[in-house]
Structure formats: structure tokens, C-alpha cells
Amino acid sequence: MTANMLVPLAKLSCPAYQCFHALKIKKNYLPLCATRWTSTSVVPRITTHYTIYPRDKDKRWEGVSMERFAEEADVVIVGAGPAGLSAAVRLKQLAAQHEKDIRVCLVEKASQIGAHTLSGACLDPRAFEELFPDWKEKGAPLNTPVTEDRFAILTQKYRIPVPILPGLPMNNHGNYIVRLGHLVSWMGEQAEALGVEVYPGYAAAEVLFHEDGSIKGIATNDVGIQKDGAPKTTFERGLELHAKVTVFAEGCHGHLAKQLYKKFDLRANCEPQTYGIGLKELWLIDEKKWKPGRVDHTVGWPLDRHTYGGSFLYHLNEGEPLVALGFVVGLDYQNPYLSPFREFQRWKHHPSIQPTLEGGKRIAYGARALNEGGFQSIPKLTFPGGLLIGCSPGFMNVPKIKGSHTAMKSGVLAAESIFNQLTNENLQSKTIGLQVTEYEDNLKKSWLWKELYSVRNIRPSCHGFLGLYGGMIYTGIFYWIFRGMEPWTLKHKGADSDQLKPAKDCTPIEYPKPDGQISFDLLSSVALSGTNHEHDQPAHLTLKDDSVPVNRNLAIYDGPEQRFCPAGVYEFVPLEQGDGFRLQINAQNCVHCKTCDIKDPSQNINWVVPEGGGGPAYNGM
Amino acid sequence: MAELRALVAVKRVIDFAVKIRVKPDKTGVVTDGVKHSMNPFCEIAVEEAVRLKEKKLVKEVIAVSCGPSQCQETLRTALAMGADRGIHVEVPAAEAERLGPLQVARVLAKLAEKEKVGLVLLGKQAIDDDCNQTGQMTAGFLDWPQGTFASQLTLEGDKVKVEREVDGGLETVRLKMPAVVTADLRLNEPRKPRRRRSRCSRPGTWAWT
Numbered sequence: 001m002t003a004n005m006l007v008p009l010a011k012l013s014c015p016a017y018q019c020f021h022a023l024k025i026k027k028n029y030l031p032l033c034a035t036r037w038t039s040t041s042v043v044p045r046i047t048t049h050y051t052i053y054p055r056d057k058d059k060r061w062e063g064v065s066m067e068r069f070a071e072e073a074d075v076v077i078v079g080a081g082p083a084g085l086s087a088a089v090r091l092k093q094l095a096a097q098h099e100k101d102i103r104v105c106l107v108e109k110a111s112q113i114g115a116h117t118l119s120g121a122c123l124d125p126r127a128f129e130e131l132f133p134d135w136k137e138k139g140a141p142l143n144t145p146v147t148e149d150r151f152a153i154l155t156q157k158y159r160i161p162v163p164i165l166p167g168l169p170m171n172n173h174g175n176y177i178v179r180l181g182h183l184v185s186w187m188g189e190q191a192e193a194l195g196v197e198v199y200p201g202y203a204a205a206e207v208l209f210h211e212d213g214s215i216k217g218i219a220t221n222d223v224g225i226q227k228d229g230a231p232k233t234t235f236e237r238g239l240e241l242h243a244k245v246t247v248f249a250e251g252c253h254g255h256l257a258k259q260l261y262k263k264f265d266l267r268a269n270c271e272p273q274t275y276g277i278g279l280k281e282l283w284l285i286d287e288k289k290w291k292p293g294r295v296d297h298t299v300g301w302p303l304d305r306h307t308y309g310g311s312f313l314y315h316l317n318e319g320e321p322l323v324a325l326g327f328v329v330g331l332d333y334q335n336p337y338l339s340p341f342r343e344f345q346r347w348k349h350h351p352s353i354q355p356t357l358e359g360g361k362r363i364a365y366g367a368r369a370l371n372e373g374g375f376q377s378i379p380k381l382t383f384p385g386g387l388l389i390g391c392s393p394g395f396m397n398v399p400k401i402k403g404s405h406t407a408m409k410s411g412v413l414a415a416e417s418i419f420n421q422l423t424n425e426n427l428q429s430k431t432i433g434l435q436v437t438e439y440e441d442n443l444k445k446s447w448l449w450k451e452l453y454s455v456r457n458i459r460p461s462c463h464g465f466l467g468l469y470g471g472m473i474y475t476g477i478f479y480w481i482f483r484g485m486e487p488w489t490l491k492h493k494g495a496d497s498d499q500l501k502p503a504k505d506c507t508p509i510e511y512p513k514p515d516g517q518i519s520f521d522l523l524s525s526v527a528l529s530g531t532n533h534e535h536d537q538p539a540h541l542t543l544k545d546d547s548v549p550v551n552r553n554l555a556i557y558d559g560p561e562q563r564f565c566p567a568g569v570y571e572f573v574p575l576e577q578g579d580g581f582r583l584q585i586n587a588q589n590c591v592h593c594k595t596c597d598i599k600d601p602s603q604n605i606n607w608v609v610p611e612g613g614g615g616p617a618y619n620g621m
Numbered sequence: 622m623a624e625l626r627a628l629v630a631v632k633r634v635i636d637f638a639v640k641i642r643v644k645p646d647k648t649g650v651v652t653d654g655v656k657h658s659m660n661p662f663c664e665i666a667v668e669e670a671v672r673l674k675e676k677k678l679v680k681e682v683i684a685v686s687c688g689p690s691q692c693q694e695t696l697r698t699a700l701a702m703g704a705d706r707g708i709h710v711e712v713p714a715a716e717a718e719r720l721g722p723l724q725v726a727r728v729l730a731k732l733a734e735k736e737k738v739g740l741v742l743l744g745k746q747a748i749d750d751d752c753n754q755t756g757q758m759t760a761g762f763l764d765w766p767q768g769t770f771a772s773q774l775t776l777e778g779d780k781v782k783v784e785r786e787v788d789g790g791l792e793t794v795r796l797k798m799p800a801v802v803t804a805d806l807r808l809n810e811p812r813k814p815r816r817r818r819s820r821c822s823r824p825g826t827w828a829w830t
Contacts, residue, residue: 111636111656182654223813234812284645320645363642530656532638534813611813617639617656 043547044582048229049538051608060230068219068237073103073197074422076217076243078204078256080108081117082180082404083390084249085187086131086411087418092194094419102422104196105241107220109203109592111613113188114181116592118280118368118621119404120312120324121180122146122172122295126447127408132190140186144177144317147293152352153469154300159352162472167480169399169455172295177314179324179620180404203612205238207246207256214433215385217242218256221611227536245418245434246386249411252369253594254392255608266379266388272495273373273394274459276309277595279344279566280326280367280621281525285360292317297401298353302346305467307333308372308459309340311347312401313356323356324621328401330372331496331564331599335506339563340595341367342511345519349512357518365528366621367566369594371396371403375456376492381440385433389414397451399458399475409448414439454484460492500601503558522568530617531567531591533610539587540610541569541596548604549583557601559583564599567591591616625776625798626681627670628738629704630729631663633688633695634749649718659695662744664702666804668811669774670742671703678776679740681705685732687725689714701814708732721750726758733763738799740781745770745803756803766796770805 047053055061075091077084088106095102110116125142132140149172153160164171192198205221217240224235248257253275261267292315299310308330316322327344348357371377371394378395381388389410396403417439421427429435443449458479462471478486493499514520533540543549553559554572561570567589572581592615597607635641636656644651659667673679684699686692687710696707710728712720733741741763746753760767768774768783772791775782785792786805796802 111658114654115656185654236813528640530636530639532636617636619654619656 043550046546046549046583046585047539047543048227049540049542049608050225050229051606052542052544053229058229064231064235066237068240070240070242071105073105073217073241073243075102075104075245075247075418076241077104077106077247077249078218079249079251079254079390079392080106080110080113080188080191080198080200081184081249081251081390081407082187083392083407083411084108084247085113085184085191086127086408087247087249087389087415088191088196088198088411089131089187089194090412090415091419092191092196094415096194098419098423100423102419105243106191106196106198107202107204107218107241108198108200109609109612110615111201111617112185113198113200114185114620115200115617116615117181117184118278118366118616118618119180120278120280120314120326120401121178121404122312122314122402123176123178123180123183124400124402124405125174125176127405127412131408131412138190141182141318142176142178144293144315146172146175146177146295148291148295149173150294150296152296152298152300154298154347154350154352156301157351159298159350160300165480169397169458169475169479170297170401177293177295177316177324179316179318181618182620185620201613202239203609204250204256205609207259208240208242210385210432212431213384214431214435215246215383216433217246221609223611225537227538229538232536244385244422245436247414247418248386248388248392249390249407250392252371252391252394253598255594255597255606257388257392258597260383260386260388261379264380264383266381266383268380270379271373271376271492273371273377274492274496275331275369275595275598276328276372277331277340277564277566277593278326278328278368278370279341280324280365281362282364282621283323283325283357283360283362285321285323285356286358287321289356289360290321290323291315299468299472301350302343303329303468305469307335307338308462308468308471309343311344311353313353323360328370331369331595332493332499334499334501335509336500336503336557336560336601337506337508337563339509339511341522341525341566342509342563345514346511348518354518362520362528364619364621365525366616366618367591367593367595369598372398372459373492374398374459375452376460376489378452381443382435382437384431384435387414387418387436387439395448395452397455399455399479406448406451409446410443413442413446413448417442455479456484457486457488457490460490463493496598497601497603500557500560500599502556522566526567526589526591529567529591530619531589531615532617533588533590533614535588537611539585540608541585541587541590542606542608543583544604544606548602550581552602553600553604554581554583561596561600561605564595566593566595570596625679625739626683626736627673627679627740627742628683628685628729628733628736629663629667629670629699630725630741630743630755631667631684631686631695631699632660632744632747633657633686633692634660634747637661637748657691657694659698660744660747660749662746662748662804662806664744664811665806665808666742666744667699667702667704668809669804670740671812672809673774673776674703674705683708683736683738685710685729687720687728688712689717698814702812722752722754722758725755726762729755729759730762733759733799740798741765741801743801743803745805756801760801763799763801765799765801767801767803768794768796769803771802772805772807774802774808
């Protein structure tokens with residue numbers, strides 16, 4: 001199609017689109033159909049990944065052997081985070097206890113266990129102690145019991161402390177401040193000692209199916225594909241891992257789980273998941289300001305009451321004066337000019353926060369999306385041949401801001417149910433891949449379910465007129481007094497990607513320039529995450545339609561992806577010839593946070609896994 | 622030569638993309654929990670040795686690494702790239718910090734004689750210390766000819782022709798084997814380690830102190 005198609009389309013799309021947006025009719029379908037008319041010839045090609053351009057139709061792949069070797073295991077777990085490792089450890093513990101032999105394989109896309117793990121984190125040790133009753137003797141890195149718990153509302157200049165009464169969800173008595181990356185690393189060592197086959201550096205890229213539609217296992221990623229999608233001389237296929245049960249523990253918004261939701265229609269009876277983005281830094285501060293064991297949470301400034309979010313600042317006690325601090329912004333924010341990274345940097349300058357950081361040194365940075373949907377957004381958890389655990393379906397207790405303990409518990413419950421099925425001699429399964437429905441039943445009877453049920457209404461209560469403060473009042477009345485037993489269940493607003501208002505209806509936010517001492521610019525922060533990918537591979541941030549970023553996202557929302565990405569992956573650069581912009585994807589910067597896949601208003605971005613071993617190199621985040 | 626055996630030295634270093642942090646007591650850099658990988662120049666050396674093996678000019682490729690127990694991971698990567706055997710020279714973690722080119726060169730020289738290799742391949746320098754000494758010292762101990770900063774390597778009978786990248790441009794030397802060659806950036810582009818984890822016939826690795 002030629003350039004003169006663009007002009008009438010531009011005239012059509014803006015006012016017409018507003019109409020349709022208001023009427024909420026085919027909001028996503030119409031603009032996409034329209035822009036497809038003008039896609040290929042005018043728009044520079046961005047996406048080259050084989051998930052968008054299949055290789056069996058690509059001439060460059062003729063004659064290339066696509067054979068894959070396969071290995072058989074009893075259970076394959078995708079993802080070595082708290083949930084995946086808990087499931088692996090529990091399976092091997094049960095196997096040793098009952099003297100059975102079960103082959104458990106665990107694949108993890110990070111180059112070493114813990115390198116992609118990021119969390120606050122203030123751990124409720126309940127599930128961890130169930131798994132490792134002797135964790136102290138074994139030297140698990142739970143070194144910092146919480147000694148002081150503070151909560152405050154910030155205004156631009158002041159800090160209003162809010163008392164934390166026992167019984168409120170953010171009361172942290174009995175919990176530990178941990179560096180979750182180190183804890184996960186330790187759990188990885190325990191898993192290996194128990195005989196789990198841990199394979200870091202192998203990304204699960206594809207789900208494999210039996211003929212009857214049940215899950216057969218996973219395949220790891222291929223290596224040796226050039227940036228333009230052609231094979232290199234060093235091209236090699238991934239490895240297939242077949243299992244009787246495949247456990248998906250990819251963490252928040254996993255890319256394989258996204259495919260499974262569609263294939264097995266797992267989200268038919270639940271609300272869409274809602275998310276937040278969490279950004280985190282580690283700082284070495286002045287010893288005089290270091291208060292080991294202190295937990296600090298704030299809400300309020302710099303966010304307004306309608307944007308969910310807040311901060312955390314934890315003082316670790318591991319020998320050096322280290323603090324973990326960070327900022328969470330709910331991804332249902334409406335202003336496309338909002339940049340979660342810059343809100344975080346701005347927050348550090350608050351008069352009650354800045355003194356703690358003065359004279360200190362920032363040593364790490366990272367970001368990850370997290371679940372905020374809670375009880376209402378839990379999908380169906382089991383399907384023939386597999387099941388979902390951890391933050392992938394999403395068990396985070398949002399007001400408590402804790403999801404690690406529920407993730408571990410779900411892993412343990414899954415392992416116990418899988419073990420029962422695998423060792424059941426009279427097992428009769430309708431499908432070749434086993435469906436472990438017992439897991440979902442046991443989960444519903446456990447403390448995990450009760451906990452999530454009791455806090456289910458707190459996050460949705462922040463959608464009212466009073467915003468976040470309405471949510472706090474609701475918590476005070478219905479959670480603190482009535483313990484979440486009210487008979488109604490509030491609904492979320494809908495998918496996060498639908499919440500953005502068009503740019504013309506919103507005011508741009510004036511962010512202060514980073515000063516290089518307390519606040520920093522994006523690129524130096526990304527360098528601190530240690531992230532890197534093999535540069536000569538297709539970009540793993542794939543677009544279903546290459547023309548949508550400029551024609552829709554930039555035109556209507558002023559390109560929110562250049563603002564919400566915490567790693568500077570998306571940039572709108574001027575075209576080399578003529579007017580206009582094009583989207584540049586700096587895939588090497590990606591820190592695997594998944595925010596773009598969640599928040600893209602056109603839902604055009606599909607995050608797939610890059611070659612294993614790439615991604616951030618977090619150390620104890 | 623079908624009887625030729627190659628010894629490739631690999632070093633485990635902090636990954637190049639990670640930001641280095643000096644320890645608070647200023648005695649060194651933080652290495653605990655930090656992502657490590659094989660030195661990029663060593664990867665190029667392993668790749669060259671494996672290519673020679675694939676051309677049937679080298680019979681066996683032996684990878685060697687000196688350091689603490691984690692070096693076994695680096696050796697496994699070399700094996701996955703195509704080396705036949707791996708030798709781990711175990712050095713306790715406390716002493717590993719004092720391990721420098723002189724000590725490693727002594728070890729490599731002894732191993733080269735013990736294994737009766739005809740070609741010793743190394744990376745030109747390690748990215749953590751940038752010493753650029755180990756290859757040269759190894760050749761000195763063995764009294765073998767050396768071709769450093771190799772950007773092209775050709776075996777010709779019992780001689781090896783090395784095109785070197787020097788300050789003035791390119792220099793070609795012909796060395797009589799046995800010889801030591803250190804790899805520079807443009808020698809080749811290393812392959813990714815093979816994905817297949819075959820557990821049945823993995824060649825042996827053993828510790829030698």
C-alpha cells in the first residue's frame with residue numbers, strides 16, 4: 001500500500017477511534033485491521049522472530065534439519081524460583097521418604113539460579129519452615145528478623161506516620177528481610193543435593209503436546225539464529241524434555257503460561273489478572289543511618305490517590321550497611337505520560353527518604369512485574385499433563401506485599417499431589433499427560449486459600465473515589481475488624497492494558513532531572529542490572545503487527561512503552577528519511593520484567609524467551 | 622597431523638556484562654554470587670582447537686583450568702563446545718586469589734609435557750587482569766616457539782603458520798611445532814556450547830593438585 005493511504009487513515013482513526021473507544025466496541029480489532037492495510041511497505045521491519053514468521057514458510061530454512069533430541073523424565077519444572085524449587089525439593093523429599101525413584105528436571109532461563117530473581121523481600125517464613133524445618137542448621141540466608149515496622153503517607157514535603165496495629169496485613173512481626181536471590185540460590189543447592197537435575201541457562205521456549213492434546217513436556221530454545229531470522233552455521237535445535245507432569249513456575253506473566261491460558265481456556269471463570277511493576281535498588285549506606293531489621297513502607301507522594309503504588313525500604317543485616325529499597329506502581333494507571341522508573345527516582349528525593357541515602361552508594365538495580373489480582377484472578381490451575389504454581393497463576397497477598405510464601409506453599413502442594421498420582425499403582429488417566437486435579441482441591445483447603453480470600457477486597461477497594469485512601473479505610477474496617485469475612489467480592493476494573501487514557505486527555509508529568517547522587521538516569525541503572533543478551537539473535541520482544549507502535553501507540557497514547565519499560569528497550573527514533581518516527585527495540589537491554597507484554601494498550605507486544613543464559617545478572621536481589 | 626594433540630587453557634572470570642564492585646575493605650572485587658563465565662578469548666581458543674579437530678588435523682583437544690571448584694563449570698562449557706577431555710587443577714579458593722600468570726604458566730608447561738601435546742592454545746589475555754603474560758611465559762618454560770595475538774592459524778605439516786595482529790599491522794610467522802599460540806579477537810566466532818546433555822558418555826574430568 002502506498003503513502004497516500006496513510007493520510008485518509010489518519011483522519012479516520014483519531015475521531016473515529018474516540019467514538020469506538022467510548023462505545024467500547026471492538027476497540028482492539030478495528031484499528032489493527034485498518035493499520036494492516038498500510039503495514040509492510042511503509043513501515044520498517046522490526047520483528048523477525050520465528051513465532052511471528054514461521055520457519056517452515058521461510059526459504060532460508062529449507063534443508064535445515066529441525067530434528068530434536070528428547071529426554072524422558074517423570075516431572076519437568078519450568079522456572080527455578082521459590083515455587084519451582086519448592087516443588088522440586090518436596091518431590092525429592094517425598095521420594096526419599098517413600099524410597100521411590102522420581103526423575104525431576106528443572107529448567108531455568110537464567111545463567112545461574114537466582115540471577116533473574118527480584119523481590120523486596122520481606123518473607124513470611126511459614127511455607128519455608130514447612131519445607132525446611134531445619135533451615136537454621138543448614139545455613140539458609142534468613143539473616144535479618146524484622147525488628148521495626150513503619151508505615152507512612154507522604155505528601156510532597158511531609159511524612160504522616162500511620163500506626164501499624166497487630167492484625168493489619170502489613171504487620172511484619174515474625175518475618176525476615178531476605179535477599180531473595182540468595183535464598184533461591186541456597187534452595188537451588190539443596191535441590192541439587194537431593195538429586196534434582198537443575199539446568200540453568202536453558203530456557204523453555206515451546207510447550208509440546210501429545211496427540212490427545214495433553215502436555216508432553218517442553219522444548220528448550222534453539223541457538224544460532226541471526227538477528228534477521230536466518231540460520232547461522234552454528235544453528236542447533238533445542239532439547240525436548242518429556243514428562244508425565246509438567247509444572248509451570250515461570251513467575252508473573254510467564255510466556256508459556258500465556259499460551260496455556262488460551263489453549264485450555266483456563267481463565268474462563270476468573271477475572272483478568274492485574275499487575276504492578278516493582279523497581280528495586282540496593283544501596284550501601286552510611287553506617288550511622290543503618291538500622292538493621294527496620295521495614296519502612298510509604299504510600300502517597302509522588303503518586304496521586306488514583307494511582308496504586310507505594311514504596312519499600314528494608315534495612316538488611318548481613319554484615320555491611322545494605323538497604324533494599326524500591327517502588328511499586330500499579331499497572332492500571334491511566335496517564336500514559338507516567339514513567340514508573342522516574343517516579344521511583346523522584347520518590348528518593350523526598351525529605352524523609354533522601355537523608356538515609358545521602359553518602360551512600362547504589363550497587364544494584366532491577367525491575368519485575370508482580371501480580372495484584374489476588375483471589376479474583378486465580379485461573380484454573382490444572383490441565384491434562386500440567387499445572388501452574390507460584391506467581392504464574394498469581395498467589396500474591398497484595399496488602400501484605402508478599403507472594404513468596406504463597407508461591408512456596410503452592411509448589412509444596414503441587415509436589416505432594418503429583419507424588420501421590422505418580423506412585424499410585426491403580427492410576428487410570430484419560431490422557432497421556434496426567435492431570436493432577438488433587439492439587440487444586442488441596443490448594444483450596446489450605447491456609448493459602450483462606451489468606452487470599454480474606455484480603456481479596458482490599459485492592460479493588462482502591463478503585464473508588466477516595467482511591468488509595470479509600471482502600472486504607474476499607475482495610476481498617478473490613479479486614480482489621482471483620483477479618484475479610486464480608487459476603488461480597490469486589491471486582492477489578494478490567495485488564496491493565498485497557499486502562500490508559502489517550503494522551504491528549506492527560507497532562508504530561510514534569511519529572512526532575514536525575515542528580516547522579518540520589519537519583520539516576522535510566523541507562524546507567526540498566527548497566528547496573530548486568531543484563532546482556534547475545535546480540536545476533538532475533539529480538540525476543542515480538543510485535544504481532546510492526547505498524548501498530550507508531551500508528552496506534554504513538555499516535556493515540558504518545559508511545560507509553562518508551563516510559564513504562566524499566567530498561568529502555570523501546571525508543572521512538574526519527575526516521576532516517578522523511579518525517580515521522582519508527583520504533584527501535586533495544587532487545588539487549590531487556591531485564592525480563594514482562595511489563596510491556598502486560599501494559600501495551602494494543603496488546604501487540606508478545607514477549608518470548610530469548611536464548612537461555614541471557615537477561616539480568618542479579619546478585620541477591 | 623593426525624597424531625597432534627592440543628591443550629587449551631580456559632579461565633573462569635567475572636562475566637563481561639556485570640558491573641564490577643570493589644570490596645568495602647578494598648582488598649579486591651566482590652566475586653560472591655556474581656555471574657562468572659569463560660574468558661571470551663579462551664572461548665575463541667577452544668573454538669579454534671575444535672575446528673582443527675573437525676578438520677581432522679588435531680586428534681584430541683584437552684581443556685584445562687586452574688582454580689577453585691567452580692572452574693568445573695567452565696570446563697563443562699569447553700567440553701560442551703567440543704573438547705574431548707577436561708583437566709581441573711584444583712586450587713583452594715583462599716589461594717586462588719594469588720594465582721597469577723607465572724603460576725599458571727608453570728602448570729601448563731608441566732601439563733603440556735605430561736600430555737605430550739603439540740599445540741598449546743590460550744586466549745591472548747584474561748578480561749579480569751588483562752595480563753597478556755600466560756601464553757608467553759608458558760612458551761618460555763617449555764622453550765617452544767610462540768605465535769601470539771593470532772588472527773589466523775594454519776597447520777602446514779609439522780609447522781604452524783600464524784598471522785599475528787601487531788601494532789604495525791599484520792605479521793606472519795611460521796613456527797615449528799610443538800608451539801604455543803594465543804588467540805586474538807578476529808581468529809574466529811565461537812559457537813554456543815552444545816545443548817545436548819548426554820549423561821552416558823561424558824568424558825572424564827579429574828582433579829590434579
